[in-house]
Amino acid sequence: MPTFMDVHHGMTGVTAEQLGEAHQADLAIQADENVHFQHAWADPTSGSVFCLSDGPSREAVLRIHERTGHPADEIYEVPLEV
Amino acid sequence: MPTFMDVHHGMTGVTAEQLGEAHQADLAIQADENVHFQHAWADPTSGSVFCLSDGPSREAVLRIHERTGHPADEIYEVPLEV
Numbered sequence: 001m002p003t004f005m006d007v008h009h010g011m012t013g014v015t016a017e018q019l020g021e022a023h024q025a026d027l028a029i030q031a032d033e034n035v036h037f038q039h040a041w042a043d044p045t046s047g048s049v050f051c052l053s054d055g056p057s058r059e060a061v062l063r064i065h066e067r068t069g070h071p072a073d074e075i076y077e078v079p080l081e082v
Numbered sequence: 083m084p085t086f087m088d089v090h091h092g093m094t095g096v097t098a099e100q101l102g103e104a105h106q107a108d109l110a111i112q113a114d115e116n117v118h119f120q121h122a123w124a125d126p127t128s129g130s131v132f133c134l135s136d137g138p139s140r141e142a143v144l145r146i147h148e149r150t151g152h153p154a155d156e157i158y159e160v161p162l163e164v
Contacts, residue, residue: 003123005123005125005130005132014162015162016162019162019163019164020164023164039163039164040163040164041085041087041134041160041162041163042160042161042162042163043087043158043159043160043161043162044161044162045159046158048087048158048160050087050132050158050160052123076125076128076130076132077125077127078123078124078125078130078132079124079125079126080096080097080098080101080123080124080125080126081101081121081122081123081124082101082102082105082121082122
């Protein structure tokens, strides 16, 4: 399945606990869309969060993030990796 | 050492070979700055490339990318990850 990198802005001050809770919320329902969130990285200073996932489509990934209350601002399919 | 996510724009049409060559060029000189590039993901359609690294500072990471001819457009220190 395709791999995706999505980006969230505006999460300034996000804590490790909040990031963990948001990620767990995604994991809890990701099977509904056959999505798998692999990893997330956050910069509390700029408020940027990057999430790596795989799934059937961009829309599927976005629906999970929307349902858990943290819609992504950008999403990119990343077919190349090294 | 801190972890960083940097973002390159404008790499529309980047191929797997080009991404591999760019990554290898970074790896070849990264020790000069005590930087370690871990992974890179590319979207040839939008031209976005995301690089995950660790190193002593943002400036150190940026210097490696600049010397290898692909300066990053954005760089974020990402102290939180899940």
